[in-house]
Amino acid sequence: MKSWIVGNWKLNPASVSAVQALVDDLVEGVDAQSTALQNCHIMVAPSLLHLSQVEDILRTKSAAIKLVCQDVSALSAETGAYTGDVSAQQLQDLGVQWAIIGHSERRQYFNEDNDTLLNKMKHCAAQGLGVIFCIGESEADFEAGNTTQVLAEQLTIIADFLQHSEAADADYIANKLIIAYEPVWAIGTGKVPSVEEVTEVHKFIRERLQSFEATLAKTPVLYGGSVKPENAQDFAASEQINGVLVGGAALKADSFLDIAKAFSK
Numbered sequence: 001m002k003s004w005i006v007g008n009w010k011l012n013p014a015s016v017s018a019v020q021a022l023v024d025d026l027v028e029g030v031d032a033q034s035t036a037l038q039n040c041h042i043m044v045a046p047s048l049l050h051l052s053q054v055e056d057i058l059r060t061k062s063a064a065i066k067l068v069c070q071d072v073s074a075l076s077a078e079t080g081a082y083t084g085d086v087s088a089q090q091l092q093d094l095g096v097q098w099a100i101i102g103h104s105e106r107r108q109y110f111n112e113d114n115d116t117l118l119n120k121m122k123h124c125a126a127q128g129l130g131v132i133f134c135i136g137e138s139e140a141d142f143e144a145g146n147t148t149q150v151l152a153e154q155l156t157i158i159a160d161f162l163q164h165s166e167a168a169d170a171d172y173i174a175n176k177l178i179i180a181y182e183p184v185w186a187i188g189t190g191k192v193p194s195v196e197e198v199t200e201v202h203k204f205i206r207e208r209l210q211s212f213e214a215t216l217a218k219t220p221v222l223y224g225g226s227v228k229p230e231n232a233q234d235f236a237a238s239e240q241i242n243g244v245l246v247g248g249a250a251l252k253a254d255s256f257l258d259i260a261k262a263f264s265k
């Protein structure tokens with residue numbers, strides 16, 4: 001199975017010219033190292049403002065890099081009077097293939113709850129947009145040994161989604177769902193769990209998914225939280241880690257592609 005390497009740029013970079021420079025570097029790097037990167041899906045998630053700009057560059061210069069949105073409307077899958085929102089239909093029409101849902105920063109700063117996340121997931125499915133669904137425990141829950149309990153609760157959205165799905169969605173569920181495990185305490189902090197800890201958590205996630213639906217045994221499970229070129233090789237060595245969701249280290253083409261190369265096995 002090819003690994004999934006997703007760069008989440010969050011609220012970066014600050015300018016159109018910096019976005020242009022980052023995408024140019026990425027396109028050039030992917031082109032120059034295509035053999036070393038052939039076993040990876042490379043994806044980037046610019047801010048909403050910059051999606052169209054990045055799509056324009058990638059459409060003409062690199063089919064190898066796929067476009068991801070950092071969020072999607074919970075209120076409508078199509079159009080409507082929802083100021084400031086962007087729908088799955090609009091994203092799909094632009095050429096975006098995936099959306100990140102449930103990132104801990106959205107849960108924390110925008111109070112996104114399970115109902116909101118379930119709506120977002122349904123809207124993505126209705127428009128054929130893939131979902132990268134993020135889950136992860138806080139530091140307090142990690143310290144208290146509550147990690148699997150928290151993840152099990154967060155994963156109930158997948159079970160709810162399956163209950164609302166038609167049989168026709170089977171193909172979507174098999175091919176357009178990715179789980180990203182991001183311990184909140186590891187995001188942007190430089191602190192990382194051990195590869196053994198992540199491996200055990202991923203096994204738990206996989207078992208849980210499988211208990212909902214047998215085909216979910218093949219769902220890619222990514223790790224996210226302070227992934228850098230220096231630790232990527234360690235995470236890549238685990239069969240349970242199917243790729244990474246990268247924040248800070250995705251803002252430089254060299255470090256992002258070095259991480260991707262570690263996973264291109």
Ligand SMILES: O=C[C@H](O)COP(=O)(O)O
Nearest residue numbers: 008187188225226247248
């Ligand atoms: O979406 C990415 C994650 O939140 C990880 O961010 P980070 O690599 O800066 O720790």
